[in-house]
Amino acid sequence: MADEHNAEWYENTFKRMIYWVGGVLIAGTAITYAIDKWGVAEKFGLLTAVIFGLTVATIKAATVIVIFMHLKWDWKFKTISLTLISTVLFFIGMMWLTVGSEVKTYESNDGKPGRIDNTWKHGEHAIGLNKPAEIQPPKE
């Protein structure tokens, strides 16, 4: 940890945190299991169950990262990481504006992605690539 703590903090505060996080992780696992056991997918739809299950998994992951991996106290590293991650998110956003707007993969009848790839169709049309080539007769 970047921020040094004294022995008392490790002995009392941090150890208590470890047991709490352990409890949260066990409870999260039980909840995830129960979601399936209670038939949430059957009652409310598969998507609901997946969102619910993965939200619990994300909460579990967050507690591991923040407490077990001590990111809570590595504040300088946390700031650097978040800055780097935000640049990646910005990059993805910019790419989505350019590439993403051209991609349509949900046009098939069965709603499955990737069946019909319409990537670049729009751009193709705009620059005239979808038209047959015109052969100019040689000039006399």
Add this chain to the structure above:
Amino acid sequence: MEIPYNSTARPDTGLYNGKVGIWLFLASEVMLFGALFSAYVLLRVGAEPGNWSMGLMSKEVGAFNTLILIASSATIVLAWVSLKLKDWNGYRKWKIATVVFASMFLIVKWGYEWPAKFTHYDVTFVNDKAAETVFAEVLNKDDYNDECQKHHKEIWSARYNIDGKDWGSVDTKDKPLDGYIVGYYTKNENGEREHHKVGQTFGIYFWSHAFAWRHDKRNEGRTTATGAKRDTFREKGVVAVEIEPAHGTWDNHTDKHASVTDRRYAKAGDGHATDAGGHGHAITIEAEQISRVSSYEPAHSTFFAVYYTLTGLHALHVFGGILVMLYHLMPISRRMYESDPDRFTNRIEITGLFWHFVDLVWIFLFPILYLF
């Protein structure tokens, strides 16, 4: 010359050298597993209806392994805290506990889960008539006596009753009969059938019987003796196999399940959908009735291909972690602790960061591979 920031943190990043290194490594690991997770999701949503065989997993085993990894994550932090408190014995105690938990995870994975799958077979048929003949033989057996066997018959009747059910677009021949291969027949030079017994397919025989059987009608056009793919029927000259049907993998296709997804396979925990052994009712299926025999190995289906890739890579990480932790329990590590306790404590922290990452991966693997 002394290397700076080996034990102390750099003022600008707040991290010592090793910690920067492990975070960079973990970033590359995120990309590696991220690519595989993405592949899984795309294959899942792009799969034809009814062809995603995740219902064959035992979610109880998955949940058990999750709890084991969580426990190991807690013990490895406690080991590091012990070093911070200058308590070597406490460190040893928690570190050994972590190694034990990690080993338990691998024993469950490689000693039970995988081999149980590799000895459990699916059989599909050349046409609907062949399938109906075999299913009728399974259902009409009249020696179902004890409670388990009666329950077994109920499940089978619900799943394979070919008269009163609408199975949608899936043909009867593609409904897999699952179980354990306990014997086979060949023909000798006089044209007589010879019976061969196959050893137990459960217990200690797990790995020795893994991948023992493979057959696919599509291999018949191959010119070589074994074909490009190994084919047990051709190698042994098999004319019939003896199989002990297990729980029945087919979904009941009740309305509630149909509304969720057109699953070809039953959900785990739905009846006997675990790797329980056969029920002692071996039936004989002629080779000419069979289109494919495959254990739940990577070649079985897209789901299992991705499942073994993801869990195999994860298990290798667990194995690597165990080796490092064992090194940290050896006398050479004790000597390092005595000569430079701060640096050794940092090493344990780094190992812990890696281990938590391994735990994180499993936290997401469990729901996507076992539950949803």
